[in-house]
Amino acid sequence: MSIPPRDQERADALRELLHHHAHQYYVLDTPEIPDAEYDKLFRELQELEEKYPALRTPDSPTQRVGGAIAEGFAKVRHKVPMLSIRTETDIEATGAQNFDGRVRRELESKEGDPPVEYVAELKFDGLAINLRYERGVLVQAATRGDGEIGEDVTQNIRTIGQIPLKLKGKDFPPVLEVRGEVYMRRDDFEALNESQREKIAKGAKNEKTFVNPRNAAAGAVRQLDPAIARQRPLSFYAYGWGEIEDGPAFETHYQVLQAMKAWGLPVSDRTVIAHGAEDLVKYHQAVGQARDSLPFDIDGVVYKVNPLALQRQLGFVTREPRWAVAHKFPAQEQLTTVESIDIQVGRTGKLTPVAKLAPVFVGGVTVTNATLHNEDEVRRKDVRIGDTVIVRRAGDVIPEVVAVVPEKRVAGAQEFVMPHTCPVCGSAAVREEGEADYRCTGGLFCGAQRKQAILHFAQRRAMDIEGLGEKLVDQVVEASVVKVLPDLYRLGLANLVALERMGEKSAQNLLAGLEKSKAATLPRFLFGLGIRHVGESTARDLARHFGKLDSIMDASVEQLLQVPDVGPIVAESLHAFFQQPHNREVIEQLRACGVHWEESEPVAQAPKPLSGKTVVLTGTLPTLSRDEAKDLLEAAGAKVAGSVSKKTDYVVAGAEAGSKLDKARELGVAVLDEDGLRQLLAS
Numbered sequence: 001m002s003i004p005p006r007d008q009e010r011a012d013a014l015r016e017l018l019h020h021h022a023h024q025y026y027v028l029d030t031p032e033i034p035d036a037e038y039d040k041l042f043r044e045l046q047e048l049e050e051k052y053p054a055l056r057t058p059d060s061p062t063q064r065v066g067g068a069i070a071e072g073f074a075k076v077r078h079k080v081p082m083l084s085i086r087t088e089t090d091i092e093a094t095g096a097q098n099f100d101g102r103v104r105r106e107l108e109s110k111e112g113d114p115p116v117e118y119v120a121e122l123k124f125d126g127l128a129i130n131l132r133y134e135r136g137v138l139v140q141a142a143t144r145g146d147g148e149i150g151e152d153v154t155q156n157i158r159t160i161g162q163i164p165l166k167l168k169g170k171d172f173p174p175v176l177e178v179r180g181e182v183y184m185r186r187d188d189f190e191a192l193n194e195s196q197r198e199k200i201a202k203g204a205k206n207e208k209t210f211v212n213p214r215n216a217a218a219g220a221v222r223q224l225d226p227a228i229a230r231q232r233p234l235s236f237y238a239y240g241w242g243e244i245e246d247g248p249a250f251e252t253h254y255q256v257l258q259a260m261k262a263w264g265l266p267v268s269d270r271t272v273i274a275h276g277a278e279d280l281v282k283y284h285q286a287v288g289q290a291r292d293s294l295p296f297d298i299d300g301v302v303y304k305v306n307p308l309a310l311q312r313q314l315g316f317v318t319r320e321p322r323w324a325v326a327h328k329f330p331a332q333e334q335l336t337t338v339e340s341i342d343i344q345v346g347r348t349g350k351l352t353p354v355a356k357l358a359p360v361f362v363g364g365v366t367v368t369n370a371t372l373h374n375e376d377e378v379r380r381k382d383v384r385i386g387d388t389v390i391v392r393r394a395g396d397v398i399p400e401v402v403a404v405v406p407e408k409r410v411a412g413a414q415e416f417v418m419p420h421t422c423p424v425c426g427s428a429a430v431r432e433e434g435e436a437d438y439r440c441t442g443g444l445f446c447g448a449q450r451k452q453a454i455l456h457f458a459q460r461r462a463m464d465i466e467g468l469g470e471k472l473v474d475q476v477v478e479a480s481v482v483k484v485l486p487d488l489y490r491l492g493l494a495n496l497v498a499l500e501r502m503g504e505k506s507a508q509n510l511l512a513g514l515e516k517s518k519a520a521t522l523p524r525f526l527f528g529l530g531i532r533h534v535g536e537s538t539a540r541d542l543a544r545h546f547g548k549l550d551s552i553m554d555a556s557v558e559q560l561l562q563v564p565d566v567g568p569i570v571a572e573s574l575h576a577f578f579q580q581p582h583n584r585e586v587i588e589q590l591r592a593c594g595v596h597w598e599e600s601e602p603v604a605q606a607p608k609p610l611s612g613k614t615v616v617l618t619g620t621l622p623t624l625s626r627d628e629a630k631d632l633l634e635a636a637g638a639k640v641a642g643s644v645s646k647k648t649d650y651v652v653a654g655a656e657a658g659s660k661l662d663k664a665r666e667l668g669v670a671v672l673d674e675d676g677l678r679q680l681l682a683s
C-alpha cells in the first residue's frame with residue numbers, strides 16, 4: 001500500500017515531536033507538555049504506523065522504551081531488559097474486559113473455563129528502579145534508561161530509608177534484582193515546593209519549584225550531587241523483578257511479591273489477587289474512588305497475569321509484555337487557557353493570584369480556578385493572560401498552574417501586575433522583606449478578614465468575650481449583622497434572637513459577655529487588634545513603653561524601634577496598620593462604644609545602642625549564621641541593609657566576602673569581623 005505524502009509527513013513530524021518531549025521528560029526531567037498530551041501524540045503515531053506498517057522506523061518512539069542516558073552517570077547494562085507496559089486506551093472501568101479478552105484469546109481459553117487469575121496493582125507515578133542485591137546486600141541501583149542500559153544511581157538510592165541496604169532473613173536468592181517505583185508522597189512534594197518558594201522569595205537564584213511529584217522524584221534520583229538528593233524525601237514500592245539466581249521456586253507473581261515483603265522490601269497493601277475481568281473492573285472502580293485520598297499520585301492501575309507459567313506462554317511484543325496492561329485514570333494534568341488573573345484575599349489577609357481558566361476536566365473534576373501562589377511564582381513561570389498552561393489537580397490539594405506552554409503563546413498575551421491595594425477593602429497591600437506574599441493591612445476593616453479579626457479580638461487572651469465562639473462568629477458575619485468590630489457592641493437582643501438556634505438565654509449571656517469585655521487593658525486591646533507580628537508580649541512592651549494608645553498610633557518607625565524587642569519588621573507592620581484610616585476609624589468607634597482601659601505615663605528607657613545605625617552583612621562569619629547576626633543587630637536597634645552606600649555605618653565581613661567589601665573600602669565605611677561585631681553589640 002502506498003503511503004499518502006500527508007501521512008508520511010505527519011508521521012515524521014510526530015516522531016520528531018515525540019523525541020523532543022521524551023528527551024525533555026526522561027533525560028532532563030523538565031516536561032513541556034502534560035502526559036495526556038504526549039499520550040495523544042503517541043497514539044496518533046501508533047495508529048498511523050498500524051495503518052501503514054512501512055512507516056515504522058526502528059528508532060520510532062513507539063518501538064523504544066524511555067530515553068537516553070544523561071551525562072555524568074555510569075552506565076549499567078540490565079541483565080533483563082526493563083520494559084514498558086501497554087496502556088489500555090479505554091479509560092472506562094470496562095477497559096479491563098478488553099485486556100482479559102486478549103489474554104483469553106492468546107491462551108485459547110474456552111467458554112466455561114475458569115477465569116484467569118490476575119494480580120491488580122496501583123500504577124505508581126514515579127520512576128522505575130532496578131535494585132541489585134548480591135548475598136542480600138544492595139550493590140547497585142539503576143534507572144530504566146532506554147530499557148537496555150540505565151544510569152547508575154546507587155549513591156542517591158541509598159539515601160531512601162525505605163530501601164533496605166541488607167535484606168532480612170536467610171532464604172533470599174544469592175542474586176536478586178528487585179524492580180519497583182521510586183516516588184514522592186504528595187505531602188512531601190507540597191512541603192518541598194513550599195520551601196523552594198520561600199527560598200525564591202528570599203532571593204535564592206538557581207532554585208525552582210517542581211512541576212509534580214514524579215518530576216521531583218526523578219530529578220532527585222538523577223541528581224549528580226548526593227547531598228541534594230538526600231534532602232529530597234523519597235519513597236519506594238516493589239512490584240517486580242529482574243534477574244533472580246537460584247531462588248526458591250515461585251509459581252506466581254504474587255508469591256514473589258510476598259517473599260520480597262518478607263525480605264524487608266515495601267510492597268503495597270493494595271496489591272491484590274483478582275479473578276477474571278469482573279474483579280479487575282471492581283478493582284479499577286474502587287481504586288478510582290480512593291485515588292484522591294491516597295498519600296501519593298497514581299496514574300492508573302496495572303493488571304498482571306498471576307501464574308508465571310502463563311506469563312511465559314504469553315511472552316512479549318517489542319517493548320511490552322503481553323501479560324500485563326496499564327489501565328489509566330483521568331489525567332491529573334491538562335492543558336487549558338488563562339482567561340484572567342484575579343486576586344483572592346484569605347482570612348488572614350494574604351493576597352493570592354488565582355488564574356481563571358477555561359473549564360477543563362482534570363484529576364476527575366472540572367476545574368475553573370487554579371492557584372498561582374504569589375507574585376514571584378507568576379513572574380518565574382511567566383504566566384500571562386491568554387496563555388495556554390498546564391493545570392494540575394491531584395488529591396485534595398488545590399489545583400495549580402504548573403507551567404506555561406511557550407509555543408502556544410498568543411500575540412498580545414497580557415502580563416500580570418500584582419496590585420498594591422486589597423481588592424476587597426482598598427487598603428494598602430504590602431510585601432515584607434523576605435516574604436513571598438502581599439498582605440492587606442486593613443485587618444480591622446477588610447471584609448475578607450472579618451471572621452478572623454472578630455475571633456482574634458474576642459479570644460480569651462485578648463478581649464475575652466464570653467459566649468462568642470467560632471460558630472456564632474460565622475453566623476453573625478454571614479447574616480451581616482456584624483461587619484466591623486464595633487458592630488459587636490451594637491448588637492441588641494432582637495438581632496441575636498433572630499439568629500437560628502439562638503435562645504434568649506444565650507443571647508443574654510453574650511450581651512453580658514460583651515458588656516464585661518469593655519473594661520479592657522491596653523496590652524489586651526492592642527493584641528486583640530490582630531496586627532501582624534504583634535503578639536501578646538510585644539503588645540505588653542508597646543503599652544509599657546508608650547503608655548497611651550494614641551502615642552503608639554502616631555509613633556514613627558524610628559520611635560517604634562526604640563521599644564525593646566521591636567525590630568524593623570514589627571515596626572513597619574505597626575506603622576502600616578495605623579496608617580490605614582479605616583483601621584483608625586474602627587478604633588475610634590470601639591472607644592465610642594465604651595471600650596476603655598487605663599492609660600499610663602510612658603516609661604523612659606535608654607535608647608538602644610545601635611538605633612539609627614545601618615549595617616550590611618557580607619560573607620560567612622565563623623560562628624554566627626546570617627540570620628543570627630541579623631537578629632542580634634536588629635534587637636540592638638540597627639537597620640540591616642542589603643547593599644553598601646554612603647549611609648552605611650558598618651560592614652560586617654566574613655570569609656568569601658565579595659563586592660560589598662570592596663565597596664565599603666572604596667567608600668571608607670568601617671569594616672568589622674565577627675569579634676568586632678560582638679564588641680559593638682556589647683558597647
Ligand SMILES: NC(=O)c1ccc[n+]([C@@H]2O[C@H](COP(=O)([O-])OP(=O)(O)OC[C@H]3O[C@@H](n4cnc5c(N)ncnc54)[C@H](O)[C@@H]3O)[C@@H](O)[C@H]2O)c1
Binds near residue numbers: 036065122127
Ligand atoms: N509529558 C511528556 O512530555 C512525556 C514525555 C514522555 C513520556 N511521558 C509519559 O511517560 C509515560 C510513558 O512512559 P513508559 O513508557 O514508562 O510507560 P508507563 O509509565 O506508562 O508504564 C511503565 C512504567 O510504569 C511504572 N509502574 C508503576 N507502577 C507499576 C506497577 N505496579 N507495575 C509495573 N510498572 C509500574 C514503571 O515505572 C514502569 O516503567 C506516559 O505516562 C507518558 O505520558 C510524558
Ligand SMILES: [Zn+2]
Binds near residue numbers: 427440442447
Ligand atoms: Zn483588605
